[in-house]
Amino acid sequence: MAATLPRYAVFGNPIAHSKSPQIHRQFALQEKVRIEYERILAEPGAFAEAAERFFAEGGLGANVTVPFKTDAYDWVSEHSERAEAAGAVNTIIPLGGGRFRGDNTDGVGLVSDITEAQETALKNRRILILGAGGAVRGVVPVLLQQQPADITIANRTETKARELAERFGVRSAPLNGLPAGRFDIIINGTSGGLGGEIPAVAPEVFGICELAYDMVYGAAAQAFLDYARRSGAKKTADGLGMLVGQAAFSYRLWRGFSPDIKPVIRYMKEAV
Structure with a gap:
């Protein structure tokens, strides 16, 4: 046998x-x-x-x-x-x-990909996270361990972003009220990414973005990453390395x- x-x-x-x-x-x-x-x-x-x-x-x-x-x-x-x-x-x-x-292990997967494969430091960086679901909840604690300057969570339903931000002691903001040229790293963790939807974020928000990162991978990430590049992001990456x-x-x-x-x-x- x-x-x-x-x-x-x-x-x-x-x-x-x-x-x-x-x-x-x-x-x-x-x-x-x-x-x-x-x-x-x-x-x-x-x-x-x-x-x-x-x-x-x-x-x-x-x-x-x-x-x-x-x-x-x-x-x-x-x-x-x-x-x-x-x-x-x-x-x-x-x-x-x-x-x-x-x-x-979601957070350690994300951090190892950003810091090692993408060669992008997280310490002292201003990080914007789009979305407030389970995927985002899993990564915020590990991102905080990297000692960023600050983290802002923005979501279509503003109350969800506020609740999650309060849980972790970080900032929250409405998607349509994000400041231009403030964020070094922008991470898309919205569930809409699975359907190729782009979060309603103004192009100016990507003004000084060093890395735009989508937590989904492959074709599902393409629309957001293309938009980020067109809007000024210096580097983009999908979530295959995180996976x-x-x-x-x-x-x-x-x-x-x-x-x-x-x-x-x-x-x-x-x-x-």
């Missing part, structure tokens, strides 16, 4: 587009092991049931994507400091005895092996 491979998964809805299986297979090749990594479509309101079934069947770790990061936070038994600060979980680690630890980076931190939490991120980003750029 063939040995069962170590089993991992990503939960989301939708999930068919997820590149996580390809990424984790590349990490396994580096470790010289074989793993199974699958996409699991969970229905709204049924995340807990799907997660319980997966781990009862021998799952050794899971990633969680939209829209279940807060469901995962509520489901796990304990939280890392990062997950606690974010109020969201994207990585689940079984502890044994029916207990699970939730972590959030690979957060996945690498998850893999290390599960298996104690630290993948080399750069060759996997190159591989995924060709695949995407």
Whole structure:
């Protein structure tokens, strides 16, 4: 009888587009092991049931994507400091005895991509984040650790931006009232990015922008990045490096092996 491979998964809805299986297979090749990594479509309101079934069947770790990061936070038994600060979980680690630890690797994935791959410092920079959903909530605590000059959160629904800003002790602003030429780094974390929508931000806001970064990747990021370039951003990048980076931190939490991120980003750029 063939040995069962170590089993991992990503939960989301939708999930068919997820590149996580390809990424984790590349990490396994580096470790010289074989793993199974699958996409699991969970229905709204049924995340807990799907997660319980997966781990009862021998799952050794899971990633969680939209829209279940807060469901995962509520489901796990304990939280890392990062997950606690974010109020969201994207990585689940079984502890044994029916207990699970939730972590959030989104922020470390984003920061490692901006500072290493994009060679852009975050310390003493003025950062604008567009959006106020779970993706943004997951990255603000780690961005704050980089000691930026300040962070401003702007969102179509201003009350959501204000609530999130108050949670983290940062600024908030209406999308249509952002000052021109103030921000060094502009990060798009709006859910509209998945549909190629551009946040309603005036071109002048990009006046001194050193890096415009979209947390989604590939074709979905193109409209925002093109707009940022036309508006004066010196450099642009999509979130592929963030995706690979957060996945690498998850893999290390599960298996104690630290993948080399750069060759996997190159591989995924060709695949995407």
